[in-house]
Amino acid sequence: MMPPKRFVLVGTGMRARDFVRPLVTRYRDSARLVGLCDLSPTRLAFFNHCLTHEWGSTAVSTAAPADFDRLLRDQHADAVIVTTVDAAHHDYITRALRAGCEVITEKPLTTDAGKCQLILDEVARTGGRVRVAFNYRWHPHRTEVRRLLAAGTIGAIKSVNLEYLLDTDHGADYFRRWHARMDQSGGLLVHKSTHHFDLVNWWLDAIPERVFAQGQLVFYGRANALARGDGALAAYPRYTDADCATDPFRFSLRDAGVMEALYLNAEADSAYVRDQNVFREDIDIHDQMSVLVRYRTGQLLNYSLVGFSPREGMRVTFNGDRGRLEYYEFIRAPVLGRLHPASVQANDQPDHRIRVFPHFATEYEVTVAPHAGGHGGADPQLAEQIFSPQPPADSHRRNAGPEQGAASALVGIAANASIRSGEAINLLDLVRLAPHARRLSELA
Incomplete structure (x- = not known):
């Protein structure tokens, strides 16, 4: 029997949960999560909490972005899952390829032509494998x-x-x-x-x-709200804790659940505000x-x-x-x-x-x-292709x-x-x- 494939995931937001959950549950015999990388220690701690308390798995090693390469070496990673912000995909894809890892990246592949060329050049240089997860x-x-x-x-x-x-x-x-x-x-x-x-x-x-x-x-944007006479909807920078009970665009992160744990609780160490007003300036x-x-x-x-x-x-x-x-x-x-x-x-x-x-x-x-299954039955089939040691043949070239x-x-x-x-x-x-x-x- 082949040893389980060893995965590291970088970027612990909501989309990452859709990869980690099947990896550590349905495919626990053939795949193993061995590391997580993110700029937020709070998010990393929450993911380890989910691993141990929600998905019946064990906590894994964690690292900040600067230590990503060390994490791959120390954990003898075989594959990397990239679920960061889109503009950072190229960085982690190319670093993983240089480390000899297979890469599974969330779409899009990247955000501009220069980064796209970097990825294709690194694939050609290393002969590594990159899969784009088009569910x-x-x-x-x-x-x-x-x-x-x-x-x-x-x-x-x-x-x-x-x-x-x-x-x-x-x-x-x-x-x-x-x-x-x-x-x-x-x-x-x-x-x-x-x-x-x-x-x-x-x-x-x-x-x-x-x-x-x-x-x-x-x-969207402040100017458009003002032009429609909806200036009151642009009066606060974010929705959580704002006086906006009648605002149809309200979105509170105080859900005592995943949103609060991943985003509201992580604002101090990530500087990321997940519930910004859709009618702001920038x-x-x-x-x-x-x-x-x-x-x-x-x-x-x-x-x-x-x-x-x-x-x-x-x-x-x-x-x-x-x-x-x-x-x-x-x-x-x-x-x-x-x-x-x-x-x-x-x-x-x-x-x-x-x-x-x-x-x-x-x-x-x-x-x-x-x-x-999620996304109309697409997610389980894609997970099987990524995590199963013997995925079914796909005549549709998906x-x-x-x-x-x-x-x-x-x-x-x-x-x-x-x-x-x-x-x-x-x-x-x-x-x-x-x-x-x-x-x-x-x-x-």
Whole structure:
């Protein structure tokens, strides 16, 4: 029997819990958490408390960021899970590769072209393995969409339209957090849209080539609140302990649970405020964006993202030379039901639909059996691929390496550059990503 693979995790925020929990419970016989790294001793202590009191495991070694390399050496780490702020991904990915470790990174791969090139160069130099944890690919309905397209159900695909809506609970949450700073997240076109760009790349099995974009901040931020006559909602810097009982954007960290332990209690040693007012001055990302993408295979993508909708989800349409496929997905963000249950629309319950409209034939709906687990059943399947010593074969090619991670992140990075310059951006002018390849499946 092979000894358990030894994992170190860096960045102990909420997303880290989704990796650690299955690692130390379901996969405890084949995988072992041996270290945690974070700038906050409070968060590290809380994670060790969860390990011993919530998940039935044992406490592990901890380290500050400056001691990350020593932690890998001392714990003989085999693999590193990166769940830090997006702008720091490249640092820990490259350090882990130099230490001889496999890397599993949360999306996006990184936030700008220079960092992307650093990662790809280090992968080439070391021969190391990097996996980008795109859980969106593992959702059963999205997998079925790919199967239908790959089977030629609507012929050769010529264009895609994808509209994504973030609601005023989940969407607003990005503007409370570090994500509202372009230098930390790359904005929503990198942090959030990397999911959607990756889906389209994967659905089409194509590599993006050229991007043009427009973006605005039209709802969040102090100036927009004042312009709408909502100045009272901008009167306090944060929500916890503020006099804001009637504010629909309120978000208290005093929950006597994970939020309070990870964030409120850690403010002194992390300097991070998790519940900032969404109508403050220093927001520099966009909340309304439109992107046009041309692929090396000739298809076009029209993409839009709005961050202040009363409902959340996406509509995707594929136009082929033998018909049209429509994918409809509306979900209730977890934040919504917890904070404002009365705002749930009566006719807007969680729903996923796939409809096919063949040329000269009757339309039909494709049903997909429900799957248990987080993110519509995606999380358990992804965890099995990461932590199982013998994961099942995947005929849908849902595992993504560093080049495929770059192919989605670079669309958002190029879109940001296009918004700044007003010009269309060629992705090969940013990063030399497999210049002679056309299909996503040709990339690592």
